[in-house]
Amino acid sequence: MMKSKNSGSCIAFDGMRCIASGDLREVAVRVKKLIDQGEALSVLIFDNQSSEIVEIDFRGSADDVLERLEREAVSQGLPVPETSGTEPEPRQGPGRPKLGVVPREVTLLPRHWEWLNCQPGGASVALRKLVEDARRANSEQDRLRASQESLYRFMSATGGDLPGFEEASRALFARDADRFSEMIERWPADIRDHARKLGTAAFRSAS
16 A cells, blocks of 8 residues: 555665665565565655655565555555556547546535625535635645655655754754755665755755
8 A cells, every 4th residue: 555646666675774775566576585685674765756655565475566566556546667578558539538637515604605706606616716826825835744754754854863863853844955955964874865866956945
């Protein structure tokens, strides 16, 4: 089972040592091999974008592992890599493309519904426009928050007991890149280097 739905690219650690990085399937095969050889005992796999933990069932053979990953991807609506001999999906014919809208309940005051219903296209169109406008207005702030949360999630899972963790965390949310780099300097090289890589996005967004 995968906790993360953005696990196209990931990185795997055995304790403080990076043992694989890249496409999820490639990482899964590499980690499976190390586990079978007894060279990986405490594995954590992180989504490279969100730093959420990707859980993989390593029972059976490498083919069994990949088959379960494909089934999980299909169940989550994720793209599944093509294999040789796979027929390409037929092209859609002419016509209106599907919008992919999802119906959900929205609770508003009567005056809100009254205003929405008076807008061109009705309530649904007006709500979509409002959401898109808000997304554009807050896109940079949202990117910053997502980058900070990703880095903090990785730090908490791997470096929570390392020296300078608390100070590094404060520096992260204070957007102090120099202080952050200083506080993680003594961390194990693989953990430190990946934290700095994630920090590049967080602090670049902040600037």
